[in-house]
Amino acid sequence: MDIRDRIKILYNGGVIDEEVRELSFKTVSWLEKRYIKLDDEKGHMFLTHLTMSLERIRKGGQVEALESYLIDELQNNKVQAITQDFINFIQKAGKIQLPESEKGYILLHLCSLIGKE
Secondary structure (H helix, E strand, O other), X not given: OOHHHHHHHHHHOOOOOHHHHHHHHHHHHHHHHOOOOOOOHHHHHHHHXXXXXXXXXXXXXXXXXXXXXXXXXXXXXXXXXHHHHHHHHHHHHHOOOOOHXXXXXXXXXXXXXXXXX
């Protein structure tokens, strides 16, 4: 299944709204332009998590932050720079401020995605 189809299913099922759907499509394009593959299970899991987190943020919800030692270890990873670019893109394109807890999970998922290549 194409990742865009998964986003459409979340939208058609009423899980996410139109604004989150459109931002999710933009994030897919952003990642693909940087040759970050989303067509496997890890890619689908990341985009599903991201889409759900964008909806949660829009509704004012939050998740618990990752343990600080994990964040410290991940921030020393080569993926840190692209993660920051990605976070900046989401915040600008979506006109939202991502909580630190969500940024940690984005870093974790991108380390997993990019590390597999």
